[in-house]
Amino acid sequence: MQNRNAPGRLSGHALTNFIATISATGGLLFGYDTGIISSALLQLRNQFHLDTLGAEIVTSAIILGALIGCLGAGSISDRIGRRRTVMIAAALFLLGTVVVSSAQSVAVLVIARLILGLAIGAASQIVPIYIAEVSPPERRGRLVVGFQLAVVFGITSSFVTGYLLRDSSWRLMFGIGMLPALILFVGMAFLPNSPRWLALSGQIEEARAVLRRVRLSDEAADRELEEIIENHDVQAPWSELAKPWVRPALTASVGIALLCQFTGINAVMYYAPTIFADAGFGQDSALLTSVAVGVGMVFATVFGGWAVDTWGRRTLLLRMLPGAVVALAVLGTTFAMHLTGGIGAWITVAAVMAYTIFNTGSLSVAIWLVGAEVYPLSCRGKGMSLVAGSHWGADLLISLTTLSLVQRLGAGWTFWLFAGVNAFAFWFVLRYVPETKGQSLEELERRLRNGTFAPVDRAVARSEARAR
Known part of the structure; x- marks a missing residue:
C-alpha cells in the first residue's frame, strides 16, 4: 500500500488541485490565442491590407483548426490516454506560436492559426474530461470550471497585452503564448493518467493506484474503483x-455547446474593440474598454465556479440567462437609436459588460462541465468530441458572419437576434438539461440507462407529443 503522507508527494485534494491547475493551462492558451486576434487585427489589417473578408478569414482560421482538432482528439485520447493527448496539444501550441510570430505573409499567418486551432480543439475536448475523471463528485464542478476560468483569464490577458503592446509589434503579442505552452507540456509529463481511462483500458491496479493518490482515503478510492468496474465497458x-x-446526454451537451456560440458571446469577444470604436470611442479607449470586458468575464467565471457546486449547473443557467436577454435588448436599442458618443457610448459599455457577465457566468461556465459529465465512460471521449466540435463549428459560423451580419442587418437587429437566441436557450435548459451537481459520473450513467436523465420525464414528453 502506498504511503499517502510521503514527504514531497502530493495526494488527495492537493494533488487534484495541482492536476486541475496544470491541465487548465490548456484553457489559458485556448483563451489567449483566440482572444489576442481582436487586438492584433488592428495592426494586421494595416500591414497585410486586409479587407473585411480577409479579417474574417484570419480570425476564423483558428476556429477551423479547432473544429478539426477536437473531432480527432476523441479517438486519440481513447487510444493513448487523456494525459498524452494533452501533451500533443501542448506541442502544437508551441509549434503554432513559433510560426505565427514569424509569419511574413497572409498564407503563413492563416496556416499558423490553423495549427494553433488544432491545439485549442484538442485541449477543449480532452482537458475537461481529464479533470472530471480525476475529480471527486463534490469538487468536480469547480475544478472543471477552472478550465473555463483559465480560458477567460487567457482572453483577459490577451486584451491587457493588446492594450499594453498597442504601439509594439503584433508578433510579440502572439509570441508571449510560448511560455504557458511550455509549462503545459512539461507539467503534464509529471501528472498521472486518468483512473477511468486506465480502468477502461484494463489497467485496474494502475487505476487503483491513481485513485488512492487523488482521494482522501484508500477505502474511498477502492469503493470508487468498484463502482467504475461495475459500469465498466469496452x-x-x-x-x-x-x-x-x-x-x-447528446441533446443536452451539444445543445449547450451550440447555444454557447449562437447566443453571441464570442462575436462580442472577437469584435469588442470594433463595437466600442463604432460607439464613439477612439482606438486606444476601445482597447482599454475591452480589458474591462475581460475582467468581467473572469469575475463571472469565478462566480460560476462557486455556483455550479452550490446552486447546481441547471439552476445557474436558469437564473443567469434572463439577464443576458435584457442586456442584449438594451445593446440592440442603443445601436438602433444611434446612441453613439456621450451617455449612449457608456450605455453600450454597460450593456456589453452586463451581457458578458450573465452569458459567461452561465453557458460559458456550463459547456465544458456538462459535456465532460453526462456521457457514459465507453463513449465519453467521442461524445466530448461532438460537444467541442459543435462549439467550434458554431464559433466558425459566427466569426465568419458577424461583421457581415452587422453590415446587412445593422448592429441593432443583430443584437436583438442574439437576445432572441438567449431566450430560446432558457427554454432549452428548462426542458433538456438535467441537474448533475454532486452525482458521480457512474450515477449519471445509470440515470441514462434507466431513462431518468432528462428533466422532462420521457412518458410525459410522449404524452405531450400525442396531445399536440
Whole structure:
C-alpha cells in the first residue's frame, strides 16, 4: 500500500488541485490565442491590407483548426490516454506560436492559426474530461470550471497585452503564448493518467493506484474503483452516441455547446474593440474598454465556479440567462437609436459588460462541465468530441458572419437576434438539461440507462407529443 503522507508527494485534494491547475493551462492558451486576434487585427489589417473578408478569414482560421482538432482528439485520447493527448496539444501550441510570430505573409499567418486551432480543439475536448475523471463528485464542478476560468483569464490577458503592446509589434503579442505552452507540456509529463481511462483500458491496479493518490482515503478510492468496474465497458464506436439511451446526454451537451456560440458571446469577444470604436470611442479607449470586458468575464467565471457546486449547473443557467436577454435588448436599442458618443457610448459599455457577465457566468461556465459529465465512460471521449466540435463549428459560423451580419442587418437587429437566441436557450435548459451537481459520473450513467436523465420525464414528453 502506498504511503499517502510521503514527504514531497502530493495526494488527495492537493494533488487534484495541482492536476486541475496544470491541465487548465490548456484553457489559458485556448483563451489567449483566440482572444489576442481582436487586438492584433488592428495592426494586421494595416500591414497585410486586409479587407473585411480577409479579417474574417484570419480570425476564423483558428476556429477551423479547432473544429478539426477536437473531432480527432476523441479517438486519440481513447487510444493513448487523456494525459498524452494533452501533451500533443501542448506541442502544437508551441509549434503554432513559433510560426505565427514569424509569419511574413497572409498564407503563413492563416496556416499558423490553423495549427494553433488544432491545439485549442484538442485541449477543449480532452482537458475537461481529464479533470472530471480525476475529480471527486463534490469538487468536480469547480475544478472543471477552472478550465473555463483559465480560458477567460487567457482572453483577459490577451486584451491587457493588446492594450499594453498597442504601439509594439503584433508578433510579440502572439509570441508571449510560448511560455504557458511550455509549462503545459512539461507539467503534464509529471501528472498521472486518468483512473477511468486506465480502468477502461484494463489497467485496474494502475487505476487503483491513481485513485488512492487523488482521494482522501484508500477505502474511498477502492469503493470508487468498484463502482467504475461495475459500469465498466469496452470502448464503444461512434454509433453508440446515436442510441436512444445516450441521446438525452447528446441533446443536452451539444445543445449547450451550440447555444454557447449562437447566443453571441464570442462575436462580442472577437469584435469588442470594433463595437466600442463604432460607439464613439477612439482606438486606444476601445482597447482599454475591452480589458474591462475581460475582467468581467473572469469575475463571472469565478462566480460560476462557486455556483455550479452550490446552486447546481441547471439552476445557474436558469437564473443567469434572463439577464443576458435584457442586456442584449438594451445593446440592440442603443445601436438602433444611434446612441453613439456621450451617455449612449457608456450605455453600450454597460450593456456589453452586463451581457458578458450573465452569458459567461452561465453557458460559458456550463459547456465544458456538462459535456465532460453526462456521457457514459465507453463513449465519453467521442461524445466530448461532438460537444467541442459543435462549439467550434458554431464559433466558425459566427466569426465568419458577424461583421457581415452587422453590415446587412445593422448592429441593432443583430443584437436583438442574439437576445432572441438567449431566450430560446432558457427554454432549452428548462426542458433538456438535467441537474448533475454532486452525482458521480457512474450515477449519471445509470440515470441514462434507466431513462431518468432528462428533466422532462420521457412518458410525459410522449404524452405531450400525442396531445399536440
